[in-house]
């Protein structure tokens with residue numbers, strides 16, 4: 001696994017983490033039918049080196065965080081594994097007291113005293129970001145989170161959030177970014193690189209679109225996959241995280257996918273091949 005620094009901090013995080021959306025249910029709705037499979041997936045991801053685990057209070061209506069908590073307990077009982085836990089407060093909970101309550105409830109479900117990264121899941125224009133950020137500062141001071149991040153924020157919204165923070169700096173913005181969704185390249189990614197913020201790429205495999213057979217551009221990706229003896233997903237994840245400032249958090253329930261993703265950053269293609277993929 002290759003690593004990068006989180007934001008301007010000295011914190012080392014893996015270039016490929018692990019996403020937990022749809023493990024344990026959907027948006028505010030839980031599904032307990034695949035719990036053991038989900039826990040095993042999280043445990044395997046950490047053991048294979050994808051130890052940045054991303055979750056959210058809204059995933060499975062909190063049940064996904066409980067599954068992460070179960071996986072963390074299992075990992076602790078099996079050895080000394082490094083884990084970086086990132087969770088998020090939902091956009092309807094961005095008033096000061098709601099942020100505090102949400103974070104405390106997440107910690108309880110995760111079985112932790114502190115998360116590593118607490119993120120605003122989506123901006124909410126009806127709630128002043130300064131009020132939200134002030135609650136986040138209190139969470140740092142109380143030791144309930146180590147770092148503050150946002151998600152689905154534009155460069156302008158990141159700037160607003162940052163300017164309302166008195167003592168701390170944002171470390172990350174988590175947005176959709178993949179070969180299939182290049183929007184962040186126009187403004188957000190250059191902004192993050194300039195200001196030393198980590199861009200956490202969600203849906204880095206286009207929510208499974210990577211498996212599609214109708215996208216003609218994937219023929220070229222398959223040629224590179226054959227040349228390097230890798231899979232299509234590995235080529236696309238490698239491209240995503242190899243050009244600086246980006247960490248990817250693919251979700252995978254299938255152990256084969258987890259193992260593939262865990263080594264996706266561990267090879268280098270020729271410079272002109274990264275450019276070629278960017279131009280496709």
Ligand SMILES: NC(=O)c1ccc[n+]([C@@H]2O[C@H](COP(=O)([O-])OP(=O)(O)OC[C@H]3O[C@@H](n4cnc5c(N)ncnc54)[C@H](OP(=O)(O)O)[C@@H]3O)[C@@H](O)[C@H]2O)c1
Nearest residue numbers: 019020021202203204205206207208233250251252253254
């Ligand atoms: N902040 C936000 O608003 C937001 C929004 C969306 C997502 N996220 C975060 O980002 C994470 C990832 O995004 P996502 O779940 O939307 O999509 P994704 O990671 O792009 O795609 C997940 C899909 O790709 C498949 N897959 C994984 N590895 C593969 C491989 N090596 N080869 C082929 N297929 C593979 C998975 O199948 P299997 O499950 O069968 O293995 C699953 O169907 C989420 O879990 C969540 O933590 C955040």
